[in-house]
Amino acid sequence: MTGGTVGALRALVFDKDGTLFDFHATWSGWTRSLILSETRGDHARAALLAEALGFALEPGRFSPDSPVIASTAAEIAALVAPHLPAADRPGLLERMNALAAEAPQVPAAPLAPLLAEFRQRGLRLGVATNDSEAPARAHLGAAGVTAAFDFVAGADSGHGAKPGPGQLLAFARQVGLPPSACAMVGDSLHDLRAARAAGMTAIAVLTGIAGPDELAPEADAVLDSIAALPGWLEARNGA
Template identity: 65%
Template sequence: MADIRAIIFDKDGTLFDFEATWSAWARSLLLDLAAGDTARAERLGEAIGFDFAGSRFAESSLVIAGTPGEIAEALLPHVPGASPLTLVARMNALAAVAPQAEAVPLAPLLGALRGQGLRLGVATNDAEGPARAHLDTAGVLGMFDFIAGFDSGHGAKPSPGQLLAFAEQMGLRPAEVAMVGDSRHDLHAARAAGMAAVAVLSGIAGSAELQPYADVVLPDIGHLPGWLSTRGGLGRVAETAA
C-alpha cells in the first residue's frame, strides 16, 4: 500500500456543502431563465433534477456531477432562442457569485495537510474560473498546487484526465495520490486513474451508493487526518489538526 503524498479534492459537495451552495444558485438561474415566472422555473427545474419549490436536488440530478455544458444541453429545449454558449456563460456568471458554505473550516484543515508536506489539488466538473473564485472567497486558493475544471484541457470526471494531470505535474505516481469526492463520478475517476478513492457524505449521495466504489467512506473531509494516519509516510497527520 503506497503512502499518500498528495490529495486531489472534488469541489462541490466535498470542499463545500452541496445543498447550501447550489440550491441558491439553481433558484437564481431558473428564475433568471424563466424571467421571474415561478411556474416556468419549476418546469425548468424538472429538466435538471431540481425541486424549485422545495429547493432540493434529486439524487440523480445532472447538476451534482455534470459539467455546465451538460446542464445547458438539458435546459436548452426549454429556453427558446438560447444557445449552449450563452447558457453556459449565464451559469458561470451566477456560479462565480454563488454563496459558498464550507463543509468544514477549510483553512486550518488544508494548512495542516500542507504542513505535513502533502500536495493539494482540485478537480471539478465546474468551470475553472468559478472554481478559482470560490476558493479565493474562502481564502484558500493559494493552498492548492493544481486546479482544474471541465474546461482546463484535461477532460471531465468520470474520465481520469484531471487526476492524472495532477499526479504528473506533482511528479508522483497515481498510487501516491488520494482522490476525495462525494459522487460516483469522483470515485470512478479515482479508480480509472489508479488512485485511492475516498468518499465523503457532504454531498447528495449516501453511503450505500458510494460504498461499492470507495476505499473508505468518511462523514466529511474533516475526518481525512484520521484516515491518513493509517497510511503512513507524509500522510501521517495528527487527528487533532482537523
C-alpha cells in the same frame, strides 16, 4: 469496499462541490436563481426547467439523480437549452458561469486550517471539478485557500471531465508523483470512478447528495466529511 493502492499517500486531489463545499447549502441558491432568471416569471416553464435539473423549487432540494450533481456546466446548459428556445447556447453558458462564480460557498469544514495541516504533513494538494475553472478559482479565492493548492482544473481546462481520469492524471504529473501515491476525495460516483481509472485511492465523503450505500462499493473509505481526513490519514499512513 474495494481494495485500494498500498503505501503512504503523498497527495490529495479534491472534488469541489459536495466535498470542499457543502453541496445543498451552496448550489440550491444557484439553481433557484438560474431557473427564475432564465424563465422570467413563466411559472410553467420554471417547473419544466426544475424537473429537467432534478430540483424542487420548494423546498429547494435536489433529487439524488439530479444532473447538477456531477455534470459539467456545458452539459447542464445542454439540458436547460431545450426549455429556453429563445436563449443562445453560448450566452446561456456564459450567464451560468457568471452566476456560479458569485454563488456563496459554504465550506464542508474549516478549510484554511485543514489545508494548512495537510501542507504541514508534506502533502501536495489539488482540485479537480466538473465545474468550469474560472468559477472554481473564484470560489477558492473567496474562501481564501487558493494558495494551498498546487493544481486546479475544471471541465474546461483541457484535461476532460470526471469520471474520466484526465484531470487526476494531470494533477499527478503536476506534482511529480505516481497516481498510486495520490488519493481522490469526492462525494459522487463520478469522483470515485475517476480515481479508479487514474489508479488512485478513492475516498468518499458524505457532504454531497449520495449516501454511503451508493458510494461504499466503489470507495476505499467513506468519511462523514473532509474533517475526518487527518485521522484517517494517520491510520492509513501510520504517521
